[in-house]
Every structure is written in C-alpha cells, then in structure tokens.
Amino acid sequence: MNKDTDNRNMIYFLIVSMALLAFYQFFVFGPQQKKREAAQVAAAAASSSAAIAAGLPVGGVVAVPLTREQALTQTPRVAIDTPSLKGSLSLKGALIDDLYMIKYDRTVEKKNDPVELLTPANSKSAYYVVSGYNFQNIPNAPTIDTVWTVASGTTLSVGKPVVLTYNNGAGLTFTRTLSIDANYMITEDNAVANATPQAIAFAPYSMVVRNGMPEHAGKEAVVHEGAIATSSKTLASPKMGDYRTDSLKYKDMAKPKDGKKLEKKDSIGGWYGITDKYWMAAVIPNQSQAVQYTARADLLDGVPVFRSGYVDNAVTLAPGQTWKAQSHVFAGAKQNTQLQVYEDTLHIPRFHWAVDWGMLSVLTYPMYWLLDKLYALVGNFGLAILSLTVIVKLVFYPLAHKSYESMTKMKQVQERLKPKLDAIKKRHEGDPQKTQEATMALYQEEKVNPMAGLGGCLPMLLQLPVFWALYKVLMLAIEMRHAPFFGWIQDLSARDSTTLFNLFGALPFNPATVPLIGTVLDGPLHIGIIAILYGASMWLSQQMTPMTGVDPMQKKMMSFMPIMLTFFMTQVAVGLIIYWIWSNILTILQQYSIMHRLKVENPIDTGIKKVRDMMDKGKKAA
Structure with a gap:
C-alpha cells in the first residue's frame, strides 16, 4: 500500500471518528449530561426551598x-x-x-x-x-x-x-x-x-x-x-x-x-x-x-x-x-x-x-423639624423649647382668644346677675329643683345661654392634638438628652436634681440614703423646684380660667389637680416641665389681657390691689 493510500485512509478514519463522536455527544452524552444537570438543579432547588x-x-x-x-x-x-x-x-x-x-x-x-x-x-x-x-x-x-x-x-x-x-x-x-x-x-x-x-x-x-x-x-x-x-x-x-x-x-x-x-x-x-x-x-x-x-x-x-x-x-x-x-x-x-x-x-x-413619630406624625414631624431649626438658631435646647412654645401659642392665639373671651364674658354676665341669683338661692333654700328652675327662668329672661362658657372650651379642645404632638416631640428628641439649660439644670431629659427634703441642696445629704423611707423620698416625694413652679403656674392658670356652668363638686376636684400633677411631675424630664410652665405662663398672660380689658375680676388684679392697700395702710401708719 502506497503512502497516498495510507494518508487517505487515515483521513477517512478521522472523519468517521469525529462523526461518531459528534453523534454520541449529541444523541447520547448530551442528553445524559442535561439530565444530570437538571437533577442537580432540581436538587438545588429543593435545597433552596428548604434553606x-x-x-x-x-x-x-x-x-x-x-x-x-x-x-x-x-x-x-x-x-x-x-x-x-x-x-x-x-x-x-x-x-x-x-x-x-x-x-x-x-x-x-x-x-x-x-x-x-x-x-x-x-x-x-x-x-x-x-x-x-x-x-x-x-x-x-x-x-x-x-x-x-x-x-x-x-x-x-x-x-x-x-x-x-x-x-x-x-x-x-x-x-x-x-x-x-x-x-x-x-x-x-x-x-x-x-x-x-x-x-x-x-x-x-x-x-x-x-x-x-x-x-x-x-x-x-x-x-x-x-x-x-x-x-x-x-x-x-x-x-x-x-x-x-x-x-x-x-x-x-x-x-x-x-x-x-x-x-x-x-x-x-x-x-x-x-x-x-x-x-x-x-x-x-x-x-x-x-x-x-x-x-x-x-x-x-x-x-x-x-x-x-x-x-x-x-x-x-x-x-x-x-x-x-x-x-x-x-x-x-x-x-x-x-x-x-x-x-x-x-x-x-x-x-x-x-x-x-407616632399616629400624629403629620404634626410631630414638622414640629421636630422646627424645633431642630430653632435649636440651631439659638444654640440652647431649652431656649428652643421656649421659642417653639411661643410659636405654637401665636398660631393658636385667635382660637384661644375667642375661647377665653367667650368664657370671660359669661363670667361677666354672671357677676352682673349675682344679686338676683343670690336672691333666688335664698328664696328657695333647701329646694335645689326650684332653685334650678328659677335660675334657668332668669337666664331666659336676660337672654343668656348658661352653656356659652362651656362652648368656649371647644376651641381649646381642638388644640389638644397639637400640644400632645409637641409633648411627644420633646420625649423623643435625642437633642434634649444631656442638653443643659441654665443654673443647676444640666440635663433637660432627666428629672429635676433638686428636692424639697434637703432644702434644694442647701443641706448636705441625699434623701435617698435615709433608712426605710429613702426610696419614697427619692421617688414619688422627690419634689424639686421645677415641679413646684409647675404646680404654682397651673394653679394660677386655673384661677384665671372662668369656669362657668361647671358643677361645684367638679370645681373642687379640679382644684386638687395642681397638687396631684406637682407630684406626678417629680419623675418627668425637666425639659417637658419647662415647656408646660412656659405654656401656662403664656396662657395666664393671655387670659389676664382679656379679663383686664373686660374689667372682670381676676386673681392678678385682686392681688395687686391687696398689695397696694397694704402699702397704703403702711404709709398712713407711718
């Protein structure tokens, strides 16, 4: 066999071998490989689901x-x-x-x-x-x-x-x-x-x-x-x-x-x-x-x-x-x-x-944003709280003014009718029903609505969500944590460090160390300067608010609120109490301006008059 024939046979052999290999790869090995891969994927998918x-x-x-x-x-x-x-x-x-x-x-x-x-x-x-x-x-x-x-x-x-x-x-x-x-x-x-x-x-x-x-x-x-x-x-x-x-x-x-x-x-x-x-x-x-x-x-x-x-x-x-x-x-x-x-x-x-931000996020988030801007402006978080309170009061001034004015005018009417009301009480003494009927008849005769004063409370109620949102903002603001104010207040997020039982720091001892009762003295009885100021501001605000058409028993119960809340505030963050004190002060000023303008008796004018009378007596005695 010559060399050309050998080469040709070798080429034929390689072509046939490659054809057989391709046939095996395509029809035998390929499908088997795909089955194996599919089995692996299926196993992996099952493993994935389990994972x-x-x-x-x-x-x-x-x-x-x-x-x-x-x-x-x-x-x-x-x-x-x-x-x-x-x-x-x-x-x-x-x-x-x-x-x-x-x-x-x-x-x-x-x-x-x-x-x-x-x-x-x-x-x-x-x-x-x-x-x-x-x-x-x-x-x-x-x-x-x-x-x-x-x-x-x-x-x-x-x-x-x-x-x-x-x-x-x-x-x-x-x-x-x-x-x-x-x-x-x-x-x-x-x-x-x-x-x-x-x-x-x-x-x-x-x-x-x-x-x-x-x-x-x-x-x-x-x-x-x-x-x-x-x-x-x-x-x-x-x-x-x-x-x-x-x-x-x-x-x-x-x-x-x-x-x-x-x-x-x-x-x-x-x-x-x-x-x-x-x-x-x-x-x-x-x-x-x-x-x-x-x-x-x-x-x-x-x-x-x-x-x-x-x-x-x-x-x-x-x-x-x-x-x-x-x-x-x-x-x-x-x-x-x-x-x-x-x-x-x-x-x-x-x-x-x-x-x-809570359910009132539509209020709390804008308030937080404003408080943060005020803090950046004034550089003291306590002053930022005071500034925000003023802004909120200004926004609600027309609404609150209408409310206080309505209640004050009702008190003015009651003061004008006081002699007639006293006569009715005296005439029907011991008969509450007849006293009530005669009083209502007098109101009708004078064309006075005794519920007008209570109606003036409705605008105030509309403000409650806003003041609640402001309260929440102060609770969650991280900027208030360890933020100093003035004097002894070095952390607006903590309770007042002073207490009545060591004369607000004048006596060198910690009431918490007193045997048996130390826990109580340092707990619910830890009454500091800020809590006392809050109680006083609430009492004056309450006295300045005309309560017309309110049951006498309810009035008595409300008179205890400043005392109760003073004890409650002992455990509250100082920053929150400062906010409430400042809010009470602004309310008192607003109420005073209305009552003074309408010439209605109020505790501030009465107090000033008493002080002047005492000073006049002192001068005469001298």
Missing part, C-alpha cells in the same frame, strides 16, 4: 454567661475605630457584637464614659448583629461558631475596610468585606465562590439578636421600644410610598403564650431591627431583593431572646460561579438628620421612621 424555609436561626442563651470583659477575650477580634463608634467584631461567627457610641456619655456627671450599644454574644445581656447562610446538606458550612480569617485590614475604620474569608475545605469560599462610614452605617459585601462539581443552594440572612429584657423596657410608654420592621405592602415593583412600618414592644413580644410577632412576612427590601428610645441596631437588605422578615421573641430557659431580621430568597449557585450581594447594618444614635441622609443616599424606605 429559605429554615428562616432565621434561633439564638441561644449561655448557660453560664460571661462578663463583658471575659467574653471579649474568648474570641479573636478585629477592632472598630471611627469618630462615632469604638469596639470590635468577633471573628467567631463574624459577629458585630461590641460597640460603644463615643459621642454620647452614659451620664452627665461622668465624661468619656460612652453609651454601650452592642454586647458580646456569650455575655449575659448579649446584643449583636449576625449575618450568615442557611444551607442544606453542605459539609462544614459556616455557622455562628465558625472562625473566619482576616484576609486584609487590621482595624475597621473610615476608608479602611476589613476583608474576612472562610473556606469550608470542600470547594466553597466565603468572603465578607466590611466597610464603615464616619457615623453609624456598616456596609457588608458578601461573596460565595462555588468550586465544587455540583450546584449548591443557600439563603443568606441577617438579623439583630438581643438576649433578655432591657432594664429600661416599659419605662417610656409614649416612645416605642422593641422590634421595628419596615416592609413593602406589595411585591410588584414597590415605590417608596408602598412601604409600612410595624413595631412590637418588648413586653408584648415576650409574653409566654401569646407574644406578638411578625413571622416570615414577604417584602422587597425594607429594613428590620431592634430600637430603644435613642438608639437602634438594624439590618438592611439590598432594596431590590425579595426577602422574608421575622420579628419575634423566643423564651429559652425562661429568658426572652428577641430576633428581628430577614432571609433573602434562596440562591442556586452553579459550579464555577460566584454569588455577590451587598447589604448594610445600622448601629447607632437615631439622629433624624442623619437618618434622612441615609434614606436619600441609600434609598432606604422610611428610614427616618426609626424615630417614633
């Missing part, structure tokens, strides 16, 4: 809790150091669990003693943020006990991110890049690389966990404290206006049998966390991501464990692929201005609702 159905993992309670200092030494850590936050994150579980807010001191008396926000997971009052993955049948998948490795970075600070990695030893590599701003927002960039020969499924999650009921829980009835969740009302391309904010109080969540909860609710984006009066920790998914969120408490060994967070829709990751996603963690002070910045720049829906 997302798993929901948020239940946190635990440490049998023998460690002190904070002990807990910090138990795990390797990476420091956190910014102008607003200091602390560390735990490499075990990649937890954000050690944070102090260095711009806020715990007390006025002690400086450089920052407020603690987050606490290590294995301590008694654990409070932390954890982000992880729900897997099904994946060996060595990362859990809260997994120790991550620092790939780069030594301290998490502004402009200096930290990169954490974990390799499960079976083809899966997890990477988490953490970055932080100068305020309270942490950005998490997560990645999962699949170098295994099969598809895997997982559901990313992130949540805030808090062990035990906080000491302050339930003390602030007006301001919400507990779980908070902002979610979309629709899953079809929600707009900013399609989001709602739900909140659950600590005590309502921790009830043993019927504790309130939000369990596996669907949303697109949103944010979920646990909030106190001034501080909050929240987890924030990508705002285009479909999630299931949960806010609930589980009783473990009699201790409520609060959880608030979300699980992403499950991810199916094919061999050779890498999944990436970005989310955020907020941990810090609820400053309205800063919350608004995050809401606008990161497109977080209703993020400023971390501040509890």
